[in-house]
Amino acid sequence: MLRGFGRAPFGPxxxxxxxxxxxxxxxxTVDAAAKDAAREPARSEGSRPEQPPAPxxxxxxxxxxxxxxxxxxxxxxxxxxxxxxxTRLVDRLDMNRVGEMDPKTLRNEIRxxxxxxxxxxxxxxxxxxxxxxxxxxLDETFGFGPLELLLKDDKIGDIMINGxxxxxxxxxxxxxxxxxxxxxxxxxxxxxxxxxxxxxxxVDETSPMVDARLPDGSRFNxxxxxxxxxxPVVTIRMFGSKPLSKDDLIRFKAFTPEMLELMEGAMxxxxxxxxxxxxxxxxTTLLNTLSSFIQPDHRVITIEDAAELQLQQDHxxxxxxxxxxxxxxxxxxxxxxxxxxxxxxxxxIIIGECRGAETLDMIQAMNTGHEGSMTTxxxxxxxxxxxxxxxxxxxxxxxxxxxxxxxxxxxxVDLIIQASRLQGGPRKVTSISEVIGMEGxxxxxxxxxxxxQIGVDADGRAHGEFLSTGIRPTFxxxxxxxxxxxxxxxxRQRVLLKD
Ligand SMILES: Nc1ncnc2c1ncn2[C@@H]1O[C@H](COP(=O)(O)OP(=O)(O)OP(=O)(O)O)[C@@H](O)[C@H]1O
Ligand SMILES: [Mg+2]
Numbered sequence: 020m021l022r023g024f025g026r027a028p029f030g031p032x033x034x035x036x037x038x039x040x041x042x043x044x045x046x047x048t049v050d051a052a053a054k055d056a057a058r059e060p061a062r063s064e065g066s067r068p069e070q071p072p073a074p075x076x077x078x079x080x081x082x083x084x085x086x087x088x089x090x091x092x093x094x095x096x097x098x099x100x101x102x103x104x105x106t107r108l109v110d111r112l113d114m115n116r117v118g119e120m121d122p123k124t125l126r127n128e129i130r131x132x133x134x135x136x137x138x139x140x141x142x143x144x145x146x147x148x149x150x151x152x153x154x155x156x157l158d159e160t161f162g163f164g165p166l167e168l169l170l171k172d173d174k175i176g177d178i179m180i181n182g183x184x185x186x187x188x189x190x191x192x193x194x195x196x197x198x199x200x201x202x203x204x205x206x207x208x209x210x211x212x213x214x215x216x217x218x219x220x221x222v223d224e225t226s227p228m229v230d231a232r233l234p235d236g237s238r239f240n241x242x243x244x245x246x247x248x249x250x251p252v253v254t255i256r257m258f259g260s261k262p263l264s265k266d267d268l269i270r271f272k273a274f275t276p277e278m279l280e281l282m283e284g285a286m287x288x289x290x291x292x293x294x295x296x297x298x299x300x301x302x303t304t305l306l307n308t309l310s311s312f313i314q315p316d317h318r319v320i321t322i323e324d325a326a327e328l329q330l331q332q333d334h335x336x337x338x339x340x341x342x343x344x345x346x347x348x349x350x351x352x353x354x355x356x357x358x359x360x361x362x363x364x365x366x367x368i369i370i371g372e373c374r375g376a377e378t379l380d381m382i383q384a385m386n387t388g389h390e391g392s393m394t395t396x397x398x399x400x401x402x403x404x405x406x407x408x409x410x411x412x413x414x415x416x417x418x419x420x421x422x423x424x425x426x427x428x429x430x431x432v433d434l435i436i437q438a439s440r441l442q443g444g445p446r447k448v449t450s451i452s453e454v455i456g457m458e459g460x461x462x463x464x465x466x467x468x469x470x471x472q473i474g475v476d477a478d479g480r481a482h483g484e485f486l487s488t489g490i491r492p493t494f495x496x497x498x499x500x501x502x503x504x505x506x507x508x509x510x511r512q513r514v515l516l517k518d
Pocket of ligand 1: 263271273303
């Protein structure tokens with residue numbers, strides 16, 4: 020597979036000398052996660068469920084680096100050596116055989132070759148530099164380059180890349196700048212391209228925005244110039260290999276056991292539920308968690324723009340919308356998919372997020388025998404959620420009298436769960452409200468549980484208390500009919516938990 024490889028000299032020696040190498044070990048070139056990854060090469064193996072892509076040739080000559088925060092000559096030399104070894108590696112690959120080989124064997128073989136190349140190109144590298152170089156080249160060849168370091172850090176929730184040199188991550192609810200950088204815009208574009216082409220999408224000047232998902236299910240969005248003015252911009256929502264469980268969320272005080280009891284009952288009794296919340300407030304996480312209460316014999320159909328739900332059931336059919344092709348044809352919208360899903364004998368339909376015309380189809384499905392359906396919507400309060408849904412339908416050009424529309428909502432939707440990301444990072448369910456019906460032209464709701472923020476602590480973190488408002492929901496009979504016996508004390512007015 021690897022042609023003509025041996026200990027023959029491979030062109031000029033890298034300029035990286037022992038001095039530079041020693042300096043490298045001292046320099047904080049990557050963040051702590053990066054160093055961990057370098058120390059634990061085993062973590063990088065076997066963690067990706069999908070097949071790695073074929074190695075991508077890196078044939079461009081080294082480009083002038085863009086201005087970074089601190090120009091670092093040792094880092095530059097390290098990068099230069101890495102590119103040099105990578106190019107030599109690609110020269111020696113027999114691409115026909117690469118495609119046929121088992122990915123694990125291929126990776127092991129290539130690791131061996133890169134280690135050998137390191138020794139011949141620069142025998143003065145110390146052990147940790149050599150290990151880091153080998154890992155970075157393997158990431159570059161099989162994975163997503165510098166991004167791999169961040170993807171392996173399970174403390175990171177969001178990755179935000181604003182051009183090649185400015186990368187921010189969210190850790191424990193706080194946003195901080197990462198030391199990881201890409202070589203230049205072209206390098207970043209290459210990685211974006213590799214990610215989106217795996218899921219059959221593309222990104223270029225004619226279609227500069229793209230949604231995709233990473234092999235582990237994490238959500239990926241990229242927008243590139245000319246729409247993004249300062250280089251390609253990538254946003255990744257990490258989902259890790261295991262979604263947060265209800266016990267995790269109780270432990271994080273995202274809601275109280277009493278609130279969970281009600282949500283569990285609502286799921287089992289097939290209430291129609293809307294999860295409302297601002298961006299990154301935990302809507303999708305809640306949807307995943309609550310889905311664990313769906314009866315195992317229910318056939319669930321999920322519809323998403325970029326599949327990110329990780330439902331816990333066996334009997335799940337996952338559908339994904341499709342953007343138009345280069346000629347502007349072939350788009351399949353969420354509305355198309357909801358219509359098709361109705362012919363697939365669903366017990367419940369779950370739409371990842373309602374954004375447009377599919378809202379009406381969803382509401383109609385909820386009203387016509389697909390109880391227990393769910394969706395999420397971007398809104399800041401339960402009432403706001405209802406008006407957002409209304410706006411989506413009117414913007415889609417569907418001329419329905421507003422009263423007719425609202426009464427459809429009122430009869431379709433049973434419960435609205437409001438998620439919020441509070442100041443300083445905590446994510447909580449801040450309201451569970453029941454939709455009880457119409458009075459005149461207004462939809463009537465009542466709040467059953469709530470979180471009231473009282474203040475902010477010394478670290479800038481919001482704190483407050485979860486309350487039971489003392490109101491008993493009107494759907495109690497439905498819960499009882501479905502065999503859900505809630506504690507008699509559940510709705511007594513009181514403070515449930517301070518946090
Ligand atoms: N209660 C929680 N405590 C801590 N982290 C949480 C909690 N809920 C969600 N998260 C984490 O917060 C991030 C955002 O969650 P999620 O994707 O569910 O939000 P979202 O509201 O669906 O976002 P978007 O509007 O972008 O779709 C994820 O990394 C998730 O793991
Ligand atoms: Mg979401």
